[in-house]
Amino acid sequence: MTKAEESNSKGGMEGTVAATTRLxxxxxLTGKLxxxxxxxxxxxxxxxxxxxxYLLHQGQLPNCSQLESLRQELTRQRELPSGAIDLLRSLPTDTQPMNAIRTVVSALGCFDPEANDVSFEAQRRKATRLIAQIPIVTAYFHLSRQGKPLPYPDPGLGEAENFLYLINGRKPNEEEIETLDLCYVLHADHGMNASTFSSRVTIATLSDMHSAICSAIGTLKGPLHGGANEGVIRMLQDIGSLEAVDAAIGEKLERKxxxxxxxxxxxxxxxxxxxLLMRVSQRLGDKVGDSRxxxxxxxxxxxxxxxxxxxxxxxxxxxSVYxxxxxxIDLFTPLFAIARTSGWTAHVLEQLTNNRLIRPESExxxxxxxxxxxxxER
Ligand SMILES: CC(C)(COP(=O)(O)OP(=O)(O)OC[C@H]1O[C@@H](n2cnc3c(N)ncnc32)[C@H](O)[C@@H]1OP(=O)(O)O)[C@@H](O)C(=O)NCCC(=O)NCCS
Structure with a gap:
């Protein structure tokens, strides 16, 4: 019997428990998260x-003053080092945003004030910085590729609101803020998904927070993982109308x-x-009179x-919500990355608290x- 047969492996590590987590x-089987x-x-x-x-990083929901301190901390940490801004401005304007974010996050690791400190406390501070900075990197890259100026983040705005404010150049309305905020809540963490796994594999070698998050971003990007949301809207656009759906889906399935x-x-x-997202999508569609x-x-x-x-x-x-x-469209997967940074960083810190090298075998x-x-003679 081969090693793979012995471990009853179907490939893709299906059914393998790679870590224990409290996150x-x-x-x-029951469809619960x-x-x-x-x-x-x-x-x-x-x-x-x-x-x-706060919940993912502290294990409990915050009270008002704990939430206020976290908000202030995130606001303080939003500023990007000028070297990172120069880098994102220098990227080709047709760079895929996920590639731009991965590149700039790597650079943020070099510009970080504690770049060479891999102590647990320094990694924790880097986690907060990344949660605050990745949305700014995303918005700034989007503005920069259009040749637009890069405004300061507004310290009075929460995470979802500030992102919409930066990319649109206007304050969003309540419904827009609540919608994006809900998307962030729903995307924040999800067990041992592929990108979280890759972040844990990286940190388990005792690498560093920025390297682990770069691994995660690169993993999320693929269409079998976070990249699927961009694929969905492109498919809907290609199909074009309700009447064309049955034939188009039938043909795609036929072609496997x-x-x-x-x-x-x-x-x-x-x-x-x-x-949860379907209901929001329905409400937004009704509101703008386009339920197509x-x-x-x-x-x-x-x-x-x-x-x-x-x-x-x-x-x-x-x-369809985004x-x-x-x-x-090409900011859909980056939005997933922005929200999931909260989960990735929490997993990285959790891995460090009870670390063992993650090293599977191959057949x-x-x-x-x-x-x-x-x-x-060859
Ligand atoms: C998510 C995903 C990668 C899971 O993959 P997986 O657990 O390895 O499942 P498999 O790819 O082995 O699929 C099992 C069967 O369902 C089929 N299947 C799975 N997802 C499918 C899809 N989105 N469309 C059509 N068929 C699908 C496979 O073709 C396979 O059929 P087969 O047994 O006849 O060969 C896969 O469902 C997928 O590619 N989905 C589309 C991308 C996506 O939405 N990703 C986001 C995930 S949150």
């Missing part, structure tokens, strides 16, 4: 993103194409974040259930017993 629990003991359905609409950041925003490694029932995207989405969901027994995941409805907010299936020939 979040993804219950695939828990952050530090709280059900996502209870958190959604009752707490804001900053409260979730993956439909972005469906399926999940862990959830065998509906992803609990999907209906949500109606197309709902038809795709029916077809996928019927033909493939697959449910929508978080990316399926977040795409679209209704007027956010450029060798290449040739054996080959003899080296002199180079002129």
């Amino acid at each position: 979040s629990d993804v219950q695939g 828990i952050y530090c003991g709280y059900d996502i359905n209870d958190l959604a609409g009752k707490v804001n993103y900053e409260e979730v950041v 194409e993956k439909i972005m925003g469906f399926g999940h490694r862990v959830y065998k029932v509906l992803d609990p974040r999907a209906p 995207w949500i109606r197309m989405s709902q038809r795709i969901a029916e077809l996928m259930k019927e033909k493939k027994k697959l449910n929508a995941n978080v990316d399926f409805y977040s795409a 679209y209704s907010l007027g956010i450029p 060798y299936e290449g040739p054996t017993d080959l003899q080296v020939k002199p180079i002129d």
